[in-house]
């Protein structure tokens with residue numbers, strides 16, 4: 621059983637897509653164990669995007685992600701990291717396939733609606749950046 625960090629970015633929140641996005645992960649059968657609407661700090665944003673530090677789009681990325689509220693979530697399930705990334709779709713708007721979240725709703729690479737952890741190590745670091753252990757709830761799941 622894996623956990624992943626998913627986040628509806630400011631563009632997704634402003635477009636009213638939180639419900640649409642959550643519905644997809646619920647229907648797939650993943651379990652939501654933590655969620656909150658937050659306006660992240662610059663420090664949280666820099667830690668979240670640490671692998672992009674030094675890239676030409678880093679400043680723009682940090683400014684964008686701190687420009688408004690994001691909806692931060694932790695989801696649990698078998699292979700949730702790889703499966704949720706395939707449901708999210710490719711980063712580039714031109715490559716995101718129809719049927720994926722980005723393929724269905726995003727036109728620009730910079731406004732690509734949602735973030736998903738890319739590995740168990742990233743998931744652990746990203747979850748700890750936004751949630752305390754007490755904020756993650758365990759409960760039984762209908763099959």
Ligand code: CMP
Nearest residue numbers: 672677681711729730731732734735736
């Ligand atoms: P994401 O993969 O969620 O996190 C990094 C983000 O940087 C990415 O989504 C894009 O929104 C944004 N970005 C902007 N330019 C680029 C680029 N050239 N390559 C990758 N990501 C980019």
